Amino acid sequence: MLRRKIYLVLVLVVLAAFAAGGATYALFTDAASNQPNTFTAGTVDIGADRDLGDPIPGPMFYTTRDEGGFAGHPGWPDHATGFWCPGMSAIRQLIVYNAGTLNVHLKGVSAALSGIDDPATAREWAENMKVKIYVSNGGEVLYDGTMAALLAGEVPFDHAVFIGAQPGGMPPPNVHLSFEVMMDLAAGNNLQGLTPVVSFSVHAQQAG
Amino acid sequence: MKTKIYLSLLIIALASALVGGATFALFTDTATNADNTFATGTVDVSAGDQNYSVPIGNMAPGDNIAGTFTVTNSGTLKIWFKVTANASGALFTASTCSHGTGPAAVAIDAADTGWIALDPGASQEINYTVSLPLAADNCYQGVSGTLSFTVDAEQWANNPNPENS
Numbered sequence: 001m002l003r004r005k006i007y008l009v010l011v012l013v014v015l016a017a018f019a020a021g022g023a024t025y026a027l028f029t030d031a032a033s034n035q036p037n038t039f040t041a042g043t044v045d046i047g048a049d050r051d052l053g054d055p056i057p058g059p060m061f062y063t064t065r066d067e068g069g070f071a072g073h074p075g076w077p078d079h080a081t082g083f084w085c086p087g088m089s090a091i092r093q094l095i096v097y098n099a100g101t102l103n104v105h106l107k108g109v110s111a112a113l114s115g116i117d118d119p120a121t122a123r124e125w126a127e128n129m130k131v132k133i134y135v136s137n138g139g140e141v142l143y144d145g146t147m148a149a150l151l152a153g154e155v156p157f158d159h160a161v162f163i164g165a166q167p168g169g170m171p172p173p174n175v176h177l178s179f180e181v182m183m184d185l186a187a188g189n190n191l192q193g194l195t196p197v198v199s200f201s202v203h204a205q206q207a208g
Numbered sequence: 209m210k211t212k213i214y215l216s217l218l219i220i221a222l223a224s225a226l227v228g229g230a231t232f233a234l235f236t237d238t239a240t241n242a243d244n245t246f247a248t249g250t251v252d253v254s255a256g257d258q259n260y261s262v263p264i265g266n267m268a269p270g271d272n273i274a275g276t277f278t279v280t281n282s283g284t285l286k287i288w289f290k291v292t293a294n295a296s297g298a299l300f301t302a303s304t305c306s307h308g309t310g311p312a313a314v315a316i317d318a319a320d321t322g323w324i325a326l327d328p329g330a331s332q333e334i335n336y337t338v339s340l341p342l343a344a345d346n347c348y349q350g351v352s353g354t355l356s357f358t359v360d361a362e363q364w365a366n367n368p369n370p371e372n373s
Contacts, residue, residue: 041235048239061244083249083284087366094241102235115245129246181246185366192250192283199242206235 045100046163046204051093051176060092060179060200086128089182093136096202097174098163103207106161106175109133109143111150115197125196126151128187135161136176147181147198154203162207177202252283253326253361260338267299267312269344272337279359280331286364288323291316291334297353299340304351309343314355323370 050060056076062068065078081090098104111131116122126148133143142157149155166173179200256278264273281287293314298304300311317335326332338355340348362370 044235044237046237046239048241050241059244060241061246063245063247067243067245067247081246084246085249085251085285085363085365096239100237104237125248183246183248189251191248193248195245195247198244198246199240200244201238201240203238204236 042102042165042206043100044102044104044204044206045098046104046106046202047097047099047172048202049095049097051095060094061090061181061198084183086183086187087185089180091178091180094177094179094200094202095174096163096177096204097172098165098204099172101165103162103164104204105207106142106157106163106177106202106204108154108156108203109150110154110201110203111147112199112201113147113151113196115195121190121194122196123148124188125191125194128184128191130182130184132178132180132182133157134178134180136178142177150200154201160207163204249285249363250283251285251287251361251363252281253287253289253359254280254282255357255359256280258355258357264338267338267340269340269348270342272339275336275338276333277357278331278333279326281326281328281361283361284328286325286327287361288364288367288370289326289359289361290323290370291320292358292360293336294356294358295353298351299348299353300355301353305345305347309345310341311344311348312338312340312353314338325364 050058056069056073058069059067062078062080063083064080065071068078068080070076070078079092081088096106113122113126116125127146129147131143131145131147131150132141134141140159140161142159142161143150143155144158145155161175161177163175164173258275258277261274267273279289279291281289293316295312295314298311300313302311304311315337317337320332320334320336324332334357
């Protein structure tokens with residue numbers, strides 16, 4: 001019986017010793033972490049320039065040299081359309097480029113009109129202006145309809161146009177779009193002498 | 209029972225899609241080509257006053273009086289134009305004399321008949337002759353008539369056959 005008590009006391013002593021040692025117990029340790037990893041969201045950034053060799057920026061369609069931005073550039077070649085009349089058509093090109101870091105799809109087009117104060121006249125003019133947009137050099141037709149539809153809001157392209165990204169200061173990848181505009185032969189006399197001004201907008205979103 | 213479970217799952221999936229759609233967003237951008245001008249032209253033609261080589265208030269049988277007037281394209285588009293003479297009144301009416309041999313007549317020079325092209329800002333002189341035949345009867349004495357011209361114009365571009373437009 002006494003022996004038992006002695007063993008018990010010994011066990012308690014050992015445990016107490018361990019407990020006391022635990023309070024001051026230490027192993028060599030270390031910690032390491034890698035460099036912070038930065039996550040940056042990419043950018044969808046498209047731009048557009050008119051083409052056909054016009055040497056200065058400006059609109060695709062312009063009636064006179066001055067409207068085309070050539071006022072300060074005498075002798076430079078221009079592509080002024082002259083005045084519009086029923087049956088007239090003109091094709092101009094727009095280079096849309098991907099200046100962002102993400103691949104993009106061109107997904108639609110819209111337009112905004114100014115220069116015609118009377119809403120009914122503006123509507124009639126827009127209904128008589130036919131617009132066809134396609135990838136240049138025989139590519140897919142993206143839109144074939146009226147100016148009026150474009151003025152109503154973004155119209156989805158019939159086919160999305162992919163433009164890859166090329167980060168790193170390289171020339172941005174691009175696609176050439178042809179804009180073919182025709183004034184319907186049935187346009188009425190009340191559309192004479194107007195000066196409609198249109199902004200064409202091409203809409204893009206990230207691809208993939 | 210199974211059907212109900214599937215139905216419930218389908219409803220949950222659709223609801224999730226709707227919620228997802230409401231908050232769905234992709235990066236986007238827009239490129240704009242502004243200030244495209246589609247100024248429409250004008251077809252605007254005018255006819256000047258008639259001019260005569262001699263006074264026209266005292267015609268006699270056998271007179272052939274030359275007249276001219278000028279057509280001007282005052283619009284911004286090239287045009288086709290065509291001149292038509294409008295003669296009226298007893299002097300130009302055959303029935304004025306029941307037994308007469310003809311009233312006064314107007315003849316536009318051949319070069320000025322039909323559809324004629326004219327550039328914006330340009331003018332063209334129209335030449336014509338007003339004649340009272342030698343055989344005109346006495347019943348034409350003292351009668352008069354009026355003469356005016358109508359100039360019809362159409363755009364020249366995209367309009368190869370103005371007569372049919």
